[in-house]
Each structure stands twice: as structure tokens, then as C-alpha cells.
Amino acid sequence: MKIGWVARSGMIAVFAFTFFLFLPQMQAQFGPVPSASALSISETHWLKPEALLRLQQIKGAEKPLILQVGSHMLFAQAHIPGSEYAGPGSQPAGIQKLQNRVNALSRKKLIVLYCGCCPLNRCPNLGPAFAKLSEMGFTNVKVLYLAENFGADWADKGYPVEQGD
Amino acid sequence: MKLLLFLCVGVSATESQVAVTSLLHNEAPQFTRTDLENRKLDLRALRGKVVLLNFWATWCTSCQLEMPRFIVWQSQYGPRGLQIIGISMDDDPALARKLYGKLKLNYPVAMGDDKLGQLYGGVLGLPLTFLIDAHGKVQAQFRGETDLDLMEEQLKLLLRP
Numbered sequence: 001m002k003i004g005w006v007a008r009s010g011m012i013a014v015f016a017f018t019f020f021l022f023l024p025q026m027q028a029q030f031g032p033v034p035s036a037s038a039l040s041i042s043e044t045h046w047l048k049p050e051a052l053l054r055l056q057q058i059k060g061a062e063k064p065l066i067l068q069v070g071s072h073m074l075f076a077q078a079h080i081p082g083s084e085y086a087g088p089g090s091q092p093a094g095i096q097k098l099q100n101r102v103n104a105l106s107r108k109k110l111i112v113l114y115c116g117c118c119p120l121n122r123c124p125n126l127g128p129a130f131a132k133l134s135e136m137g138f139t140n141v142k143v144l145y146l147a148e149n150f151g152a153d154w155a156d157k158g159y160p161v162e163q164g165d
Numbered sequence: 166m167k168l169l170l171f172l173c174v175g176v177s178a179t180e181s182q183v184a185v186t187s188l189l190h191n192e193a194p195q196f197t198r199t200d201l202e203n204r205k206l207d208l209r210a211l212r213g214k215v216v217l218l219n220f221w222a223t224w225c226t227s228c229q230l231e232m233p234r235f236i237v238w239q240s241q242y243g244p245r246g247l248q249i250i251g252i253s254m255d256d257d258p259a260l261a262r263k264l265y266g267k268l269k270l271n272y273p274v275a276m277g278d279d280k281l282g283q284l285y286g287g288v289l290g291l292p293l294t295f296l297i298d299a300h301g302k303v304q305a306q307f308r309g310e311t312d313l314d315l316m317e318e319q320l321k322l323l324l325r326p
Binding site for chain 1: 222224225226227228254255256277278279282283287288289290291292308309310
């Protein structure tokens with residue numbers, strides 16, 4: 001069946017109208033992923049929460065330096081025992097704080113970064129923080145795999161937390 | 166029928182959004198704050214209204230994707246008794262103030278802190294949204310990225326016709 005150019009143009013116009021009509025809703029539901037997405041980090045660097053817990057329990061094993069690179073307000077509510085707040089990786093001041101904290105350390109030091117502010121594909125902090133440590137020459141950096149957030153993937157599972165600064 | 170629909174929607178929401186805590190169906194924790202416009206914000210004074218309480222932050226991309234819908238809802242459902250309240254979990258109020266102005270939010274926003282977060286069961290990931298009915302009880306909560314159409318359906322069931 002042949003479709004005339006008028007009908008084709010009409011269909012295209014209807015499609016375009018519908019697309020632009022629903023564009024804001026589509027953007028709201030499936031919006032852009034931050035450019036420095038945590039998912040850009042190679043999977044060889046990811047560390048599952050269970051693995052970190054096991055690592056902490058091994059007697060004589062090197063204790064990792066665990067750094068939270070997200071929100072301080074979230075850190076104050078709950079954080080991994082023994083971890084330190086290193087500033088938000090998405091902001092220059094946070095990156096500077098991170099740099100100051102690790103600057104004197106051996107480049108072979110085992111460092112575990114975590115954030116848990118939001119789903120990994122939306123996290124603005126881990127990507128820049130990991131990139132900074134790589135740039136500084138650290139070769140043993142792991143990133144805690146908290147797919148949704150710190151609440152769902154750590155606290156709600158009954159893993160240990162501490163409160164305060 | 167409405168109740169049945171609400172229950173059905175509620176169950177699917179809680180399953181998909183991992184949203185069950187002790188706050189559900191209990192009285193929402195009371196708080197008072199001063200909002201970014203220097204007005205007093207008292208949750209108790211909002212009894213009789215349906216409150217959408219949204220915890221967000223400027224670094225939370227998912228949160229910012231929700232806000233345009235919340236602006237529309239405040240305009241559309243305000244006359245039916247909706248009051249949206251935003252609680253910024255930013256460490257720096259200046260960042261929240263900037264985004265508040267940029268997005269032209271038409272609902273009050275106050276700064277949160279760790280104590281308010283703990284009052285609401287721990288805000289350990291954003292966004293986090295509670296629907297509080299006109300009697301002050303939490304009827305739904307949504308953690309993480311949420312199907313906003315589903316949230317709107319639940320919201321409409323709580324509002325006046």
C-alpha cells in the first residue's frame with residue numbers, strides 16, 4: 001500500500017509532536033548520567049561489601065585506608081567503622097582534601113573509596129576521586145560497590161556502622 | 166475500591182523501591198525548621214494537608230530529575246491540599262540556595278542535618294521521599310530513583326477529590 005507524502009509528513013509531524021511533548025518526562029525518568037560516572041571505573045577495581053568485611057576480619061592482613069568521598073551529612077549519620085571522611089569528590093575542595101590526606105602515603109597503600117550517596121551510575125564523587133588517586137600514582141585502590149546507596153547496600157544489610165564525625 | 170487500588174499500588178511500590186521501614190503507617194516525626202526564605206516551617210502545622218516530604222541534595226542527579234515534576238504537582242495539586250517540602254541534605258547551604266533559585270522551586274525548602282536524617286530512619290542515600298497523609302501519618306516512602314508516575318498515583322489517592 002502506497003502512502004502519500006501528505007500522510008507521511010503527517011505521521012512524522014505527529015511523531016515529532018509526541019516526542020517533544022513527552023521529552024521532559026523522559027528526561028526526568030531517564031536523565032543524563034554524570035560525565036564522571038563511577039561506572040567509568042574498571043571493574044577490576046570494584047570491591048563488594050562482603051569482600052571488604054572479610055578483608056577486615058583477616059588477622060595480620062594489611063588494613064585498608066577506607067575513605068568516604070561523598071556527603072559529610074550522610075557520613076555523620078552512618079559510616080563504615082574506621083573509615084574517614086575525605087570530602088566530596090565532585091568538588092575541588094573535596095579533591096584537595098583527599099589529596100592532602102593521602103599525599104604522604106606509599107603509592108602501594110591499599111585504599112578503599114566509597115560514597116553511597118546515590119545509584120552508582122549517578123554518583124558524581126567516586127569517578128573524580130578515583131581519577132585523582134590514579135593520577136597521583138596509587139596502584140592499589142579499590143572502590144566499594146554500593147549499587148543503590150549506602151543505606152540499601154550496607155546499613156540495611158546489618159553491616160556495622162558508626163555515627164559522628 | 167480506592168483503598169484496594171491504594172494497597173495494590175503501595176505493595177508494588179514498596180517492593181520495587183525497597184521502601185519498608187517502621188515509619189510506614191506511623192506518625193511522621195515532627196520537626197520545625199527555617200526555610201531558605203526565612204519562613205518558619207512546622208510539620209505539625211500542616212495537619213489537614215497532604216505533605217510530600219522530599220530529601221534531596223545538589224550533588225544528587227536523581228533528585229534534580231524529580232524536581233520539575235514536583236513543581237508541576239505543587240501547582241496542580243496544591244488546591245487539593247498538597248504541600249511539598251524539600252529538605253536539602255547538602256553540607257553547604259549556599260549550594261542549595263543556588264539551585265533553589267535556579268529551578269524556581271514553588272515549595273519551601275529547608276536545610277537538613279544528621280539529626281533530622283536519623284529522625285526519619287537515616288537518610289543514607291538520596292532521593293528519599295515520604296507521603297504523609299492529612300492526619301500526619303506516613304503512607305508511603307520512596308528510596309532511590311523512583312517511578313514518578315507511580316508516586317503520583319499514590320499521591321492522588323491521598324488528596325481531596
